[in-house]
Amino acid sequence: MATLEINDLHVSVETESGPSEILRGVDLTVKQGETHAIMGPNGSGKSTLAYSLAGHPKYTVTGGSVRLDGEDVLEMSVDERARAGVFLAMQYPVEVPGVSVSNFLRTAATAIRGEAPKLRLWVKEVREAMERLKIDPAFAERNVNEGFSGGEKKRHEILQLELLRPRVAILDETDSGLDVDALRIVSEGVNRVRETGEVGTLLITHYTRILRYIQPDHVHVFAQGRIAESGGPELADKLEAEGYEAYVKGGAPA
Numbered sequence: 001m002a003t004l005e006i007n008d009l010h011v012s013v014e015t016e017s018g019p020s021e022i023l024r025g026v027d028l029t030v031k032q033g034e035t036h037a038i039m040g041p042n043g044s045g046k047s048t049l050a051y052s053l054a055g056h057p058k059y060t061v062t063g064g065s066v067r068l069d070g071e072d073v074l075e076m077s078v079d080e081r082a083r084a085g086v087f088l089a090m091q092y093p094v095e096v097p098g099v100s101v102s103n104f105l106r107t108a109a110t111a112i113r114g115e116a117p118k119l120r121l122w123v124k125e126v127r128e129a130m131e132r133l134k135i136d137p138a139f140a141e142r143n144v145n146e147g148f149s150g151g152e153k154k155r156h157e158i159l160q161l162e163l164l165r166p167r168v169a170i171l172d173e174t175d176s177g178l179d180v181d182a183l184r185i186v187s188e189g190v191n192r193v194r195e196t197g198e199v200g201t202l203l204i205t206h207y208t209r210i211l212r213y214i215q216p217d218h219v220h221v222f223a224q225g226r227i228a229e230s231g232g233p234e235l236a237d238k239l240e241a242e243g244y245e246a247y248v249k250g251g252a253p254a
């Protein structure tokens with residue numbers, strides 16, 4: 001069973017006035033099949049956590065460890081992390097000029113599976129996944145994220161998630177900018193992957209709205225670069241009612 005173990009993780013980012021510590025001791029264990037919601041105010045370091053796990057070069061780990069089934073994730077290159085099964089859907093996905101969705105997905109699948117998927121099966125797999133996500137077939141020939149609407153970017157990420165079948169999926173504000181219909185379709189995709197029991201999901205969000213569609217097993221409040229409180233789904237209800245104020249001002253409530 002795949003387990004991601006984050007231990008006392010400290011991460012700094014380079015700013016104009018020197019390095020600035022953003023993550024200040026994150027502890028979190030995500031097991032295969034579990035869904036963890038990470039909720040917190042803007043600027044608390046949620047995206048920094050996501051990027052650090054994926055190996056973004058801008059973020060420097062200054063302390064702590066990240067292990068996937070005991071393997072040191074921090075020692076791995078970005079590609080190695082992807083092959084080990086760590087998947088990141090970014091809050092602000094980048095454009096990949098000149099690369100079509102269809103080629104991008106096949107290249108990614110080849111890298112992760114270790115061999116190119118058989119073309120006919122692959123085409124069928126992609127077509128069916130696109131149908132489930134109500135994505136227009138013409139979308140496959142467009143360049144990745146080029147001129148995509150917010151909703152198209154998010155659907156494209158869930159399409160990747162469904163096709164690449166990672167062991168740990170980090171979804172950073174997958175709900176942002178989606179209307180109710182798109183949110184439902186995207187959530188259904190996440191739930192389908194979740195129901196396989198094969199993936200551990202880290203669902204990062206500012207708002208509780210998506211948690212009506214994707215029910216987390218655990219909820220964590222992220223504040224000032226660390227987890228300030230953990231609980232079950234009822235913690236999300238409390239946040240919905242009370243907001244983050246208690247955490248922003250004085251850290252975790254007593």
Ligand code: ADP
Pocket residue numbers: 013014015022040041042043044045046047048049058
């Ligand atoms: P969240 O996703 O919770 O809104 P972020 O991780 O995006 O928070 O940001 C946390 C803090 O780190 C913010 O104060 C932000 O300005 C700072 N930060 C994050 N990434 C960078 C970066 N690449 N350069 C400078 N500052 C950054």
Ligand code: MG
Pocket residue numbers: 042043047
């Ligand atoms: Mg933010």
Ligand code: MG
Pocket residue numbers: 046047048091172173
């Ligand atoms: Mg963010």
